[in-house]
Amino acid sequence: MQWPRSPLYLRMALHIGAALTAFIALGAAALASIAAFELRGYIETRQSSLGKEAARVLADGGRPALENWLQTDADIPNDVSIYILNQNSEDILGRKLPVVYENFVRTSVVGADDEEAANFRAVRLAPELIGPDNKSYFFLVLPKGITIWGSSATTLGLITAALLVIASVAWLIARGVGRPIGELQHAVSELAAGHTDARVPASIAARRDELGVLAANFNAMANQLDGLIASREQLMREMSHELRSPLTRLQTAIALASERDKLDPAEQERIDMEIRRMNEVIGEMLRYSSLDVRVTIQRRLLRLNKLLERLAEVEELEASGHGCNIQVNAESNLAVVGDRELLRRGFENILRNAIRFAPDGSSVDITARQEGTFIVIEISDRGPGVASEELEHIFEPYMRAAGTGERSTGTGLGLAIVKRVFERHSGEVSARLREGGGLTIQVKIPAAELT
Structure with a gap:
């Protein structure tokens, strides 16, 4: 595979690569921040008085009282679901755990005691409640509205971050490519309209990519065209001057000869007519040259x-x-x-x-x-x-x-x-x-x- 050698292609590839890198970094940071915030709230809920209240109810009235408390207590927050699990990872109310949490509960909440050494207990991610009959229950708090992609806040944060990064990079790319093209288009239009002093800004012509080369070539072409037009106009002015000088002398000579009656009247009239015609041609040439777009007219x-x-x-x-x-x-x-x-x-x-x-x-x-x-x-x-x-x-x-x-x-x-x-x-x-x-x-x- 042969990699493109275009500077413009490389510039755009670098911009897109930088955008993807920034998006990944920003997305990861946003996800970590939001997840940490959510997790802290859940941990605080597990360690709050809810867990202690559940333990008190279990101690006073056993499992039936705990089931009643779980179904009727109005102090349980609306944004969480509380599950109390037995040793078999089953909810005491018979509710089914969300599928995404089944493996998590089995390995990190309840665990398999028979696989652990006698002097070792793994860390449990839920408080353990001990009933009057010495049976253990696990107090599990789960956030509501969680999908396999995380909470709605996390998803919204990632989408917002992605849109911000994509919009920023798209603006940078559009500005980096669109502005030089716009300047070049304006200069071409001005030159086509007859303004031979139109040039692309030097900052664009100095770019080290195709747009910069194109701008530099355009400026060189415009300089050459301007020089050719200036040379043509200078030639017309010089030619007019060189023609008028001998014509003036010729008119003077004819006037003197006329006083001495040395010319036939018909010949004199013919000479005068040709002189007038040459003066008219020269005058028209000067008028045509004076109508250049660089000459200001009175409006x-x-x-x-x-x-x-x-x-x-x-x-x-x-x-x-x-x-x-x-x-x-x-x-x-x-x-x-x-x-x-x-x-x-x-x-x-x-x-x-x-x-x-x-x-x-x-x-x-x-x-x-x-x-x-x-x-x-x-x-x-x-x-x-x-x-x-x-x-x-x-x-x-x-x-x-x-x-x-x-x-x-x-x-x-x-x-x-x-x-x-x-x-x-x-x-x-x-x-x-x-x-x-x-x-x-x-x-x-x-x-x-x-x-």
Whole structure:
């Protein structure tokens, strides 16, 4: 047989072994204590005035008087039974002894005198009464309610001790195993939610069993992941800085050249357009990076229906330039707690994306309503939509749906920013194809609790 080498297995085996040892020791101590208490009471009863009273009755009236006393005396305690036995271990009232005491009475109370030497008498565990006719009787006191397992008090004591020990050890085992698992589960959930600083406490990672190894490996993985994310963000910041510096110089050069009439106006416009586009891309990259979960956002109570209505008014000019219009249908008093500028940016990106793909003469529809503890906002267009297999990917950075054609002039980060904005507000964003053609972007964010 090969013994398991698992430290966790050995730890639990030691706990269980210690529990059994403690139970045996405590049970034995409890049994000895209770038994000693009971035995002391019985011995005191045998040595009390009851035995002397029985001897007096026997001396005065013989066996008939003793039998009458045994049946009628009201001073005999209710928790004991008194037997008066003859030399044949028979009760003088003809009562049968409890089975568990028959051998005890035969060997330790009455005994076999013919087996003893003439000058030796064994210790008897019951007083001996001598009648007027010199016949001997044994005054035996037995406790009532005794079974082969002992008295009810003894049994109750053992059960109570067992339950206390088992409950204590079960609590220790559950705490020793459950607490590390709970901490590990919490850290995994935090990491899955985007909190890359989540770690398992060092006290658990230092354990010398499987849970400790797992916790240490998790912390190492989280450290590496945190480092990779930090490196990526640092790269984006550095890249943005390196791009903006030459762009600034290029803008200056173009401005000077324009003053000297050295550039064709069309070329100058083209250069300006590309510079603006590069600046827009860089700005979106910085905004996307700034939405990391470790960056604190400013939260306050605001009316979402007012924000959407104001946004629609601002974007109406752009919509008319694309030959479409914006329709808003929002319930009143839709309150949320969040960062006004971030929420405006998120909805603006969705709305501009819808306007960009909306066909001439169509409308972009904005609806907002409260469903339970969430506010649901939907922005829909009648554009070409996307392939169904691409729906779950349109919120990824730089993902461009097939078939969007020349209208896809964005930076590739607009919907990725949308996803991060609403995730930072404990919400979610999804896309679905609209019946009759087009795309619907749905946003769900928690409603504010107004008192």
